[in-house]
Amino acid sequence: MKRNAFLLAALLLGVALYLFDREGGIGERAPLVLKERPALEAGASAGNGQGRTRAPDLPPDPGARAAAAGSSGRTAARVREDDGTTRHFRAMVVGPNGRLGDARVRAYSEGRLVGETRSERSGRFDLALPSPLPSLILRVDAPGLAFLERDLGPQVAGGAQNLGNLFLRPGSELAGLVEDTEGRPIAGARVQVSTLRGHTIEVGVGETLRSDAKGRFRFAVAPEGSVVLTARAEGFGETSVEFQHRPRAEARIVLPPGHELRIRVVDTSGTALPDVLLWIRSEAPGSPPRSARTDETGRATFSYLATSTWNLRAEKTGYKPSAMFRVEADKKEIEMRLVAWPGGRGRVETVEGLAPPPGTRVFTLPMSTRGDLAGRLSGGTEVAEDGSFRLIDLRPGDYRAIVRAPGYADGTSRPFHVSDRGEVDIGVIRVDHGxxxxxxxxxxxxxxxxxxxxxxxxxxxxxxxxxxxxxxxxxxxxxxxxxxxxxxxxxxxxxxxxxxxxxxxxxxxxxxxxxxxxxxxxxxxxxEPGAPIRGTVLDPTGAPVAGARLHIRGTRASVPFLTTEADGSFETPPLPVGTYRVETNAVIGGRSLRAPDSQVRIDGKSAGSCEIRFEDGGS
Missing domain, CATH: 2.60.40.10 (Immunoglobulins)
Incomplete structure (x- = not known):
């Protein structure tokens, strides 16, 4: 009897520990509410009375605000829907004492906030962002810990990316001084600390505040080790310095006199071109590139330049890139002319000889591209009411055009060749009912x-x-x-x-x-009936392994490549009845390891399950 009672108590204790690990505690409890820490104690911020300025000060962007609103708040840990315009980023936030709930996650692209969320109590988050994106910087922070940044680079349309575990570590106070070349303190300078190199202060990385009346600044918590400090002030040039941050070390940033570069972009007829992407780069070693877009009048201004000579590049869809070298930033407006890429014109009509229905679009594919009936084409050019269309931004080469019209089968043009000589006549593309x-x-x-x-x-x-x-x-x-x-x-x-x-x-x-x-x-x-295999991959300590690679082999089916989610979970497509071997590999602690193989039986009625754990000293 005593033995049975002991076994029952052990069983109840195991269930309780499982629930505690899974839910962050036993039973229901109120969610943890975290307050934002002040970033500056001395010196008043221009944006509020607490001495803190949020980075960056950005112009209104309705699209970015909508994207941020759509992805803010707590999101589901596993979102499988993908309409081709949204890309998901999944990870687990971990602190010194384990998983971190309510950590703030923000995403920036070209200096604009494009989405944000907070981690769940389990530390997991799923951030949905509009896609594609020309660049992406992810920032994670939680009170009392140093922030974490990841430069994820350009992002393709749709899909998902598992980022694994994101570790937030303790930091320490970082203080310093901003002064001019004569050693005089500069008050009100915007100062940014970041772990990423090669970015200007507009990009939205790092933590930003302003210097006080004596030119001094103080970040309450900053990552230790190598950081980049960037500062700018009215009338001065933006300057970045690398600083080895350690407790009680003080930084010094010297700002030189500033310069301003004004640019206007037009086409070959002299018409202003809005939304042209401009890049400038100084010939000074280590100078990061800066970017801006032209407004409705084709103009853009670069301020806070630390040097007077810059190289300039302009890019716009439908036009050839253009460059200018050793341009002087002396406040005089510089004019750039862009030449349109060649394109093609054509017309779509139905088999009845009528204009196509609304929603008809034309897609351009190089002749070397295999056609796809599965519908992977996206974007395209909308056809006018009379069925006419114009294709732009084509490089010299051989192409074909595919027409998608509601209620009709796809139509395909004859092959056409594009050269630098001008537009090509694609002709009439007819669509039939199929x-x-x-x-x-x-x-x-x-x-x-x-x-x-x-x-x-x-x-x-x-x-x-x-x-x-x-x-x-x-x-x-x-x-x-x-x-x-x-x-x-x-x-x-x-x-x-x-x-x-x-x-x-x-x-x-x-x-x-x-x-x-x-x-x-x-x-x-x-x-034939089928059922998936579901499971979790754990490291030797029992923590989930994100991004582990699985190969599942069976006598009648094989899944050659599968990776685990941020919480270490995986799920196969439905598999036919049979026995399957699960092979698992992962990089843990800088070592490439393989877990012991698992055998799973599928009966066609219920999902198979397995827990895969890497062993200490595994090969």
């Missing part, structure tokens, strides 16, 4: 709904069945509750399908011959 395909899908002899069809123009290889689909699955046609899957307005020719659905093993079908005006109705398609 053909249809109707499939009756069954599972265990019964109609099955919600099965999606991925369209391909060539036979898929086995690895494609269990790889991520070529486009968001929610945008693919799906079968109805009675098992009917209808594909309309397909381009004449041969197509293949991959059928995907919950509880269904992916299956390839085809080829199907599509004929204009006809509807193909093959016999009933019997699908």
């Amino acid at each position: 053909g249809n395909l109707e499939l009756r899908l069954r599972l265990d002899g019964k109609p099955v709904g919600g099965v999606r069809a991925e369209l391909l123009e060539r036979a898929p290889v086995p690895a494609q069945l269990f790889a991520p689909p070529t486009r968001p699955i929610d945008s693919m046609p799906a079968s109805t509750a009675d098992g009917l899957l209808t594909l309309e307005n397909l381009t004449p020719g041969r197509i293949w399908l991959i059928l995907r659905g919950e509880g269904v093993t992916p299956r390839s079908l085809g080829p199907f011959s599509i004929t204009t005006g006809d509807t193909g109705r093959p016999g009933p398609i019997e699908l």
Whole structure:
């Protein structure tokens, strides 16, 4: 009896510890509310009465505000939807005492805040940002700890990126002095501390405040080690210095006299060009590039320049890049002329000889690019009401144009060649109604709904069945509750399908011959039950491993490449009945390790599960 009581007590204790680790405590408790720490005690900020200025002071940007509002607050730990315009960034924030909840996560692109969120109590966050982005800097901070920054570079459209564990470490006070070349203190200078090099103060990295009346500044908490201090003030040039920060060390920043560069950009006819991206770089060693965009009048101004001579580059979609060298920043306006890239003109009409319906778009592909019936094309040029269109920003080469019109099959132009000689006449592209395909899908002899069809123009290889689909699955046609899957307005020719659905093993079908005006109705398609493998990968201490690589092998199916989420979890597509071996590799502590293989059985009814743990001293 005593032994049974002891076992029961041990079991209850294990459950309690599990809940504590999972939820951050036993039972429900109020969420932790964290107050922002003051960044400056001496000296008043121009932005508030507490001596703190948020970086950067930016012009209003409705798009950025909307993106920030849409992604602020706590977000779901796992968001699988992807409409091609949103990209997800997932990670876990960890502090000296473990996972950090309510850490603030902000994302900047070209100096604008494009999104923010806070980590959950478990330390995880999922930040959804508009995409693509020309640049991305991620900043994470929590009270009492030094902030963390990551320069993630340009970002493609859609998808997700796992950043692993983001560690916030203790910091210490950083104090210093801003003065001019004569040794006089400069009051009201904006001072920024960052761990990233090569950025100006507008980019939004680091922590920013203002110097007091004696030119002094003090950051309450800053990362220790190598940091970059950047300062600017009215009438002076912006200056960055590398500083080895350690407790009680004091920094000194000297600002030289400032210069100003004014630029106006026009086309070959003299018309002002707005939204031109301008880059300037000094020939001084270590000088970071600076950027700005022209306004409605084609003008842009660079202030707070520390040197008088700069190299200039201008970029705008549809125009050839242009450069000027050794430009003097003497407040006199400099004019740049941009030459348009060659393009093409054409017209779209329906098989009835009418203008296409609203929403028709034209996409340009190099002739070397394989066409794709799966719909991976994005963007494109909208066709005018009369069916005319103009394609711009084309480099010399051979192309074809694809037309997507609602209610019609895709239309394709004849090949056309683009050169520097001027615009090319693409001609008329006609769109027809195409053909249809109707499939009756069954599972265990019964109609099955919600099965999606991925369209391909060539036979898929086995690895494609269990790889991520070529486009968001929610945008693919799906079968109805009675098992009917209808594909309309397909381009004449041969197509293949991959059928995907919950509880269904992916299956390839085809080829199907599509004929204009006809509807193909093959016999009933019997699908095979399937179930995923779900699991978690842990390091030797029991912490989750993000970005671990898994290869899952079975006699009837194989998943060649899979990576874990920020919380160490993974999930395969539905797999057919059978036994599978899970091979796992990861880089932990700078070492490339392999975990012991796991065996998982799939019965076709319920998901298989496994916990993979790396061992101490593993190979």
